[in-house]
Amino acid sequence: MTPTEYRSAQTWNGMPLLHVALGGRDASGRFRAGHAHGVVAIGTRATGIIALGVVAIGVVAFGVVAVGVVAAGVVALALVALAVVAVGAVGIGVVAVGLFAVGVVAVGMQAIGVVVAGRTH
Numbered sequence: 090m091t092p093t094e095y096r097s098a099q100t101w102n103g104m105p106l107l108h109v110a111l112g113g114r115d116a117s118g119r120f121r122a123g124h125a126h127g128v129v130a131i132g133t134r135a136t137g138i139i140a141l142g143v144v145a146i147g148v149v150a151f152g153v154v155a156v157g158v159v160a161a162g163v164v165a166l167a168l169v170a171l172a173v174v175a176v177g178a179v180g181i182g183v184v185a186v187g188l189f190a191v192g193v194v195a196v197g198m199q200a201i202g203v204v205v206a207g208r209t210h
Contacts, residue, residue: 093110095108096109105128107128107131108132110132112132140152145162170187185200
């Protein structure tokens with residue numbers, strides 16, 4: 090697969106409304122990660138208000154590794170995190186760490202789970 094990129098002509102505060110940058114192999118055969126940066130960013134690495142990617146950073150982020158205010162993925166770090174490993178004020182996942190944590194392993198001020206560290210209710 091060759092690298093693919095699309096950037097919308099419309100912008101908001103200098104960012105394209107949609108930027109898609111998918112990685113792939115270049116002419117030399119080396120893999121190049123695509124880095125999308127936009128209001129809605131979709132890419133190998135994505136940074137935007139809404140970000141979807143392998144590594145996603147945004148207000149709302151979805152990815153293998155997701156960082157944001159609300160994030161979902163395999164590993165998520167956010168105010169509200171939903172993931173296999175979730176770290177946030179509210180963490181929901183198999184392993185959850187947060188002020189409020191729900192998971193098989195839950196660590197937090199208010200924790201619900203099979204293995205719990207913190208106060209439970």
